[in-house]
Amino acid sequence: MTDTKRVVEAHPVGSVQAVLDALHDPVRLEMVRRLANAGTAVRCGLLYDTINKSTATHHLKTLRQAGLTEKIVEDGHTYARLRADEVERELPGLLNAIVGAANRAEPEH
Numbered sequence: 054m055t056d057t058k059r060v061v062e063a064h065p066v067g068s069v070q071a072v073l074d075a076l077h078d079p080v081r082l083e084m085v086r087r088l089a090n091a092g093t094a095v096r097c098g099l100l101y102d103t104i105n106k107s108t109a110t111h112h113l114k115t116l117r118q119a120g121l122t123e124k125i126v127e128d129g130h131t132y133a134r135l136r137a138d139e140v141e142r143e144l145p146g147l148l149n150a151i152v153g154a155a156n157r158a159e160p161e162h
Contacts, residue, residue, distance in 0.1 A: 059127045063136065066120035066143040075119035080104060081112050082155055085121060088135035089152040097131045121148075 066072070076082050084100040101109045113133055116122040121140060125132040140148045 061123055061125050063123035064118050064120050066140050069144055071119045072121060072144060075115050075121060076151055081116055084112060084116065085135060086152055086155040088133060089137065094125055094132040094134040097133050100133060
């Protein structure tokens with residue numbers, strides 16, 4: 054049996070202004086929308102289509118620093134998880150409203 058190595062990186066949920074600032078960018082909003090719709094951790098490469106890896110890394114770091122997501126590295130693979138419960142506790146209703154509006158504006162294919 055192989056040992057599974059798992060590292061999680063997360064920050065406290067930021068202020069409403071910090072969270073809204075992070076979600077202001079359309080790429081980051083789409084990443085959060087995809088994570089919310091998945092309902093589970095997602096490989097980071099599946100969260101973006103039209104940007105390069107270094108730009109995606111910047112966007113994921115911004116979301117993490119705002120407390121919206123956490124980074125999970127497991128067996129050499131990197132995942133992002135939306136911290137929906139934590140955000141809901143700190144900013145009730147905000148994430149659901151934003152993701153709902155994003156889903157209405159850009160339905161999944």
